[in-house]
Amino acid sequence: MFLYKIEATTEENKSIVVVVISESDEKAFSYAETAIRREFLVAPKLTDISLVEKKYLEKGKAYVIENAVV
Amino acid sequence: MSEQVRPWEADTSKLSKFEQVKLERDGLDIIQKIRDLSAQGYEAFSEDDLSFFKWAGIYEQKPKGEGKFMMRVRIPSGIFSSEQARTLAAIARDYGRSVVDITTRQAVQFHWLETEQLPDIFDRMEKVGLFSYQACGDVPRTIVGNPLAGIDPNELIDTRALVEELETYFLLNREFSNLPRKYKVSISSNIYNTGHAEINDLAFTPATKVIDGEEVIGFHVWVGGGLSAKPYLAQRLDLFVRPEEVLKVAEGVTTIFRDFGYREKRHHARLKFLVADWGAEKFLAKLTEIIGPMESLGTDRTVGWNAGYFTGVHKQKDGLNYVGLLLPVGRFDADELDELARLADTYGDGSLRACNSQNLLIPNVADENVEKLLAEPLLARLTPNPRTFIGHAVSCTGNEYCNLAIVETKERMVSVANWLDENVELDTPVRIHVNGCPNSCGQRQIADIGLQGALVKTENGMIDAFDLHIGGSLGPDAAFNQKLKGRVPGDRIAPVIGNLIEYYKETRVEGEKFHQTVRRVGLEAFQERLNVILATVGV
Numbered sequence: 001m002f003l004y005k006i007e008a009t010t011e012e013n014k015s016i017v018v019v020v021i022s023e024s025d026e027k028a029f030s031y032a033e034t035a036i037r038r039e040f041l042v043a044p045k046l047t048d049i050s051l052v053e054k055k056y057l058e059k060g061k062a063y064v065i066e067n068a069v070v
Numbered sequence: 071m072s073e074q075v076r077p078w079e080a081d082t083s084k085l086s087k088f089e090q091v092k093l094e095r096d097g098l099d100i101i102q103k104i105r106d107l108s109a110q111g112y113e114a115f116s117e118d119d120l121s122f123f124k125w126a127g128i129y130e131q132k133p134k135g136e137g138k139f140m141m142r143v144r145i146p147s148g149i150f151s152s153e154q155a156r157t158l159a160a161i162a163r164d165y166g167r168s169v170v171d172i173t174t175r176q177a178v179q180f181h182w183l184e185t186e187q188l189p190d191i192f193d194r195m196e197k198v199g200l201f202s203y204q205a206c207g208d209v210p211r212t213i214v215g216n217p218l219a220g221i222d223p224n225e226l227i228d229t230r231a232l233v234e235e236l237e238t239y240f241l242l243n244r245e246f247s248n249l250p251r252k253y254k255v256s257i258s259s260n261i262y263n264t265g266h267a268e269i270n271d272l273a274f275t276p277a278t279k280v281i282d283g284e285e286v287i288g289f290h291v292w293v294g295g296g297l298s299a300k301p302y303l304a305q306r307l308d309l310f311v312r313p314e315e316v317l318k319v320a321e322g323v324t325t326i327f328r329d330f331g332y333r334e335k336r337h338h339a340r341l342k343f344l345v346a347d348w349g350a351e352k353f354l355a356k357l358t359e360i361i362g363p364m365e366s367l368g369t370d371r372t373v374g375w376n377a378g379y380f381t382g383v384h385k386q387k388d389g390l391n392y393v394g395l396l397l398p399v400g401r402f403d404a405d406e407l408d409e410l411a412r413l414a415d416t417y418g419d420g421s422l423r424a425c426n427s428q429n430l431l432i433p434n435v436a437d438e439n440v441e442k443l444l445a446e447p448l449l450a451r452l453t454p455n456p457r458t459f460i461g462h463a464v465s466c467t468g469n470e471y472c473n474l475a476i477v478e479t480k481e482r483m484v485s486v487a488n489w490l491d492e493n494v495e496l497d498t499p500v501r502i503h504v505n506g507c508p509n510s511c512g513q514r515q516i517a518d519i520g521l522q523g524a525l526v527k528t529e530n531g532m533i534d535a536f537d538l539h540i541g542g543s544l545g546p547d548a549a550f551n552q553k554l555k556g557r558v559p560g561d562r563i564a565p566v567i568g569n570l571i572e573y574y575k576e577t578r579v580e581g582e583k584f585h586q587t588v589r590r591v592g593l594e595a596f597q598e599r600l601n602v603i604l605a606t607v608g609v
Contacts, residue, residue, distance in 0.1 A: 007524075025476070029527045050535065050557060051476060051525040053508050056134075059087070060335070 001057040004028040008036065010044040017065050021057055028054075077329045078250075089250075089333045091118055097125035097207055098247045105189045112137035112185045125209060125247070127202025128188070131181055132473045139183040140471060141166075142205035143195065144241075147215030147233040147257070148176035148424035150200070152411035155422055157198045159411070161191050163404035170407050172400040174464060174513050175214050175254065176424040177205060181471050203242060208249045210240040210324060214265050216258040217378075217423040221386035221433050225259040226276045226287045226371060232316050233257055239317060246324055250331035251339035254296070255320065259289070262376040263545045266426055268303040269295045269516065271341040272323045279310045279368025288312045290370055291319060293353060294345025297510035301550050302342040305350040307357070310365040322361040326353070375545025377501055377516075378427035381461055382454050383440055391440055392423075392433040395449065396456035398487075399465040399480045400428025409448045417443040428464055457491035460484065464503040466512035468523075475506030477523030477534040482560055486521075489564035494571050500584045502567070504536070515550040516542045518584040519567060524557055534560035540570070540596055541588030551585075552593050556604050566603055573599045 001023055008016045018035050022028035028051055037043040055061045078085065082093060100122040107114040115123075120130060123139070131138040143158065150158075158178055162170045165187045166180035173179055183191065195201060205212055213233050220228040236255065240246055256273040258265030267273035274289035289311045295304030311319050327341045345353055358364065380394035410430065414422050419434035430452070435443055444454065463486075466472070468479030483504045503517035514520035520539040525532050535557045542551030558566050571584075573596065578587045588596060 025525055026532065029532070048557070049527045051527075051532075054474060054476065056473075 002028070002054040003057050003061050003063075004032070004051055005053040005063045006032040006049060006051050008032070008046045008049040011047055012044070014044070016044075017063075019063050019065075025051055025054070078333050084334050086334055086336055088121065088336060091121070092208070092248050095122070096244055096247055097122050097209065098203070098242060098244060101126050101192070101203060104185075105192070108185045108188050115185070122207070124207035125204065126188075126192075127205030127207075128183070129206060130473070131471050132469065134473050137184055138181075139185070139188075140467075141180045141183050141188075141191065141202050142173065143178040143180075143200055143202050144205045144212035144237075145176050145178055145200075145424050146213045146237045147219055147230065148217040148426070149219070149230065150422055150424070151198075152414045152420040152422065154198045154200050155407055155411035155414070157194055157200065159404040159407040161194060162407070165191065166404075168404040170402055170404060171467070172397055172402075172424050172428045172430065174400075174426050174428060174511065175212060176217065176426050177212050178424070179467075201241060204240070204247075206252070208251050208253070209247055210236075210249070210253045210255060213237055214254065214256040214258075214270065214426060216260040216264040217380065217425045217431060218260065218264065218386075218392065218433075219258075221388060221390070221392060222260055223385065223387040224261050226261070226278070227259045227313060229257050229259050232274075232313060235317055236320055239321070240324070246328060249324070249328050250333045251336065251341075253324065253327060253341065257289075257316070259287075261371050261373045263372050263374070264376065264378060264426075266378065266516070266544055267292050267295070267372075268544050268548045269297055269301075269513070270304060271296060271327070272320060273304055274311065274316060274319075276371040277310060277368045278371055279365060281365065286310075286312060286368075288368065289316065290367065291323075293323060293350070294342040296340050296342045297513060297515055298340070299337075299508045299510075300342075301510065301515045302346060303548050303550070304342075305345055305353075306367075307350050307354045308367050309354060309357075310368040312365075315364070318361050319357070319364070322357045325360055326356055330356070372546060375543060375548075377462070377544070378425045379429070379462065379499070380425060380431050381429065381456055383444070386433065390433070391435045391437065392431050393435055393440070393443055393454050394425075394431040395429060395452040395454055396461055397429045397452055398460055399463055399483050401480060402452070406448060406452065410452075413443060413446055413448065427462075458496050458499055459490040459494070459502065460487040462499045462501040463487040464501070464512055464517070466504065466506050466510075468506040472506060472511075474509060475523070476525050477506050477536075477560070479504045479506045479512065479523065482534065482563075486564040486567065490568055490571070493565075494568045496571060496575070498583060500571060500574075514539060516544050517551060518542065518588075519570070520551045521563065526557065526559065536560065536563050538567070538570075538600070541585045541593070543583075543585040547586075547589075549585075549589070554593070554597050554600050556600055558604070562607055565607065566600070569603045570596060570599060
């Protein structure tokens with residue numbers, strides 16, 4: 001199992017970062033897209049979605065998302 | 071390790087999980103355990119055991135859990151003999167599907183090894199003075215140095231004995247077998263920074279100082295450099311070191327790292343984090359406490375950076391020649407390594423040298439042997455006269471073997487470089503490096519153009535793509551490259567780079583290197599050009 005970092009851009013040029021656990025690269029995309037659909041009232045249309053990093057799934061493993069709007 | 075309680079052992083409550091395990095066992099014990107249990111196969115080793123395989127220079131290869139390993143072999147300063155080369159070739163042929171890689175730290179790597187084979191590999195290497203021990207793990211790794219040491223017209227002194235002194239001192243030394251994290255040392259007296267000083271935890275660079283009316287040749291000392299996901303350039307200490315003091319300083323710096331380095335989080339444990347927090351002044355004060363007062367800075371003698379490239383035929387300082395050969399992206403096979411050993415015996419003095427640009431050179435070739443060596447068939451592929459782009463291309467292992475790499479890198483780098491050589495005319499080298507993930511085995515950050523892989527989902531499935539980073543260098547104007555916005559599909563990356571290089575050619579002033587142009591005109595200018603390129607090619 002890996003902890004994946006996936007970046008996506010919406011049609012409105014909004015950036016989304018999804019951190020997802022998956023057993024494979026391919027499924028990581030699928031899980032990430034599902035997570036995005038669940039997150040928003042109206043699922044955004046994505047212009048691109050990329051897998052940029054993966055780490056072994058272990059306690060404490062994380063990604064720091066810089067420039068996140070809080 | 072001695073019974074003395076080290077500073078980090080006094081309160082273990084905040085140590086990371088792996089640090090707790092490291093308290094219970096010395097990493098180097100794994101070497102004997104591998105010898106004892108390997109006949110029982112992969113299953114004989116626990117998860118903790120496998121974590122400690124790194125101390126023996128061994129990592130699990132992709133896919134993890136299937137009992138295949140990568141092994142790294144220390145080649146201090148990149149210098150090895152034809153006998154050692156034949157031993158390495160035989161190991162690759164017998165156990166490693168003939169694959170041999172030269173790394174960006176002058177080491178050799180095998181792939182496809184199995185547990186049962188490891189003791190025989192250890193034995194074969196020990197017989198010829200080679201070791202994979204401490205090539206990985208939280209220990210002093212192989213010492214990077216000047217591949218031309220001893221024959222170099224551009225070195226102030228021969229550093230081979232110093233590298234050997236440190237190698238002997240740190241290898242299998244249990245006083246330093248539990249450092250907070252990996253620890254990389256570089257020693258070079260070459261004035262073109264052949265040791266890539268700024269990206270090592272500890273580096274010695276050429277310097278001179280007039281002491282008591284006499285000019286002394288020695289070193290300046292840099293600490294806290296490193297790449298990975300959080301790159302830092304090393305900081306220079308206010309210190310001048312005589313050659314006979316190198317070991318004392320190395321021991322002192324390593325002691326500081328061992329005793330004061332961070333052990334709570336593994337991603338925040340490299341020496342660079344301690345140096346970033348302390349600063350050079352505090353670090354030097356602590357070092358002085360340990361080793362006593364030293365001379366202050368002398369004159370820095372580094373004048374530039376050659377990025378570790380030595381291809382071609384060049385005169386040594388003793389009148390003999392060295393022939394620098396291209397090893398495309400650092401990969402060759404056992405037969406080629408055997409043949410290189412024969413060439414070194416036939417035309418040189420039986421020695422070979424590995425460069426941190428992933429290339430090789432054959433030293434000590436007499437004038438009358440140069441043409442005969444150049445006519446050897448092997449040099450058709452491992453050419454001393456490479457074309458511009460393939461001659462300056464570096465790649466990490468990529469997802470062929472690495473568990474964390476997201477994309478394939480070595481074949482991609484070769485195809486990109488070959489395309490550029492066919493389609494772009496250029497009189498100045500542009501160094502292109504590729505990383506398969508945000509870690510930095512391909513040293514993407516120091517490249518003129520650094521590629522970092524990502525996987526992009528498209529209508530036709532997942533494709534490899536790359537982010538571009540431009541303007542990196544080491545040496546007197548050291549700085550890491552900066553990211554351009556716009557992820558480029560793998561099959562478009564070569565023409566996109568080609569177009570950026572055309573922009574460099576249009577924009578540069580005479581004699582300006584790629585990274586210098588980037589810094590003069592600014593990232594934004596290149597970004598605007600990239601935006602136009604991407605819109606044009608429909609990326």
